[in-house]
Amino acid sequence: MNLLEADLSTLRLVPLKEGYIPAILDIEQVVNGAPWSYKSFTNELDHDHGIFKVAILDAIVVGYAALWLLVDEAHITTVAIAPDYQRRGIGRLLTIEILNEARDRGMLSATLxxxxxxxxxxxxxxxxxxxxxxxxxxxxxxxxxxxxxxxxYDLDSWSDK
Ligand SMILES: CC(C)(COP(=O)(O)OP(=O)(O)OC[C@H]1O[C@@H](n2cnc3c(N)ncnc32)[C@H](O)[C@@H]1OP(=O)(O)O)[C@@H](O)C(=O)NCCC(=O)NCCS
Structure with a gap:
């Protein structure tokens, strides 16, 4: 099946788990000019001042997005989609997901x-x-x-159009 024709009805956006990190590192190596280390990702498991969501399509890790909650600001730290799955709307969906959650957790603005x-x-x-x-x-x-x-700005009243 042509990936561009595959639908996203089975796409799930789920919190980071350690078991996803090897697949995330594979994506990281090809999309990020300064890839995060294994430790950088495991650090994201161990604190509650961040949001980290992983996109799973048909049991495959296809992307991830994260931010830190700093006082009332959401700082986006990463958004990445595996090359074969880019331009299908997954990066947009992931970014909306973390922004919505940041807004719901009281953040007033977002930056990156x-x-x-x-x-x-x-x-x-x-x-x-x-x-x-x-x-x-x-x-x-x-x-x-x-x-x-x-x-x-105005993340508190923001919604994706
Ligand atoms: C940037 C990135 C996350 C976008 O993810 P994606 O799933 O391919 O993006 P989407 O399909 O959701 O596209 C959403 C919008 O992003 C923009 N966009 C995505 N890819 C684009 C491209 N190749 N050229 C121009 N605009 C693009 C468009 O505005 C697009 O909206 P449209 O489809 O209505 O034109 C992805 O290209 C990626 O992982 N890049 C490498 C890692 C990276 O650069 N991350 C950002 C670090 S700050």
């Missing part, structure tokens, strides 16, 4: 940093209402790429 050349991610976030508010020059240590700082 994204590589200036990452047009796909910037478009995803802009479509959800994030605004480009600043640039951090040379922010990424692997290639000194600039970071765009984005904010979604």
């Amino acid at each position: 940093e994204v590589r200036a050349g990452n047009e796909a991610a910037i478009s995803l976030y802009e479509n959800l209402g994030f605004k480009n508010v600043a640039v951090r020059k040379g922010y990424y240590p692997d290639n000194r790429e600039d970071a765009v700082v984005m904010w979604l």
Whole structure:
């Protein structure tokens, strides 16, 4: 079956479990220029000031998204979709899921940093209402790429259109 034609009716967005981490690391290696370590993911299991959701399609880990809850701000730390499953709406669904949960847990705004050349991610976030508010020059240590700082204000009254 062509993956683009496969439907998402069996897609589940579930909390991170340790058993998902090997599959997450496989995705991380191919989509993230500065991949997180195994320990970085296990750290996400051990605190309650974060939200980490994993997308499972037909028993396959296809993506994940996470944020930290810092006072009243939701800081998105990662959103990633396996290459074979991109452009099917899963990244958008995952991001909406974590933002909705952050809002329901009392966060008033959301923010993130994204590589200036990452047009796909910037478009995803802009479509959800994030605004480009600043640039951090040379922010990424692997290639000194600039970071765009984005904010979604009024998360408390936000909903995806
Ligand atoms: C960015 C990423 C998470 C998007 O996930 P995805 O599931 O492919 O995205 P979706 O199918 O949900 O698309 C949602 C929106 O994102 C934008 N988008 C996604 N892929 C895009 C691309 N290749 N080019 C341009 N815009 C793109 C579009 O605005 C799209 O809306 P549209 O389909 O109505 O045009 C995915 O490309 C990815 O994992 N990239 C590598 C990791 C990464 O860069 N993460 C972000 C770190 S800040």
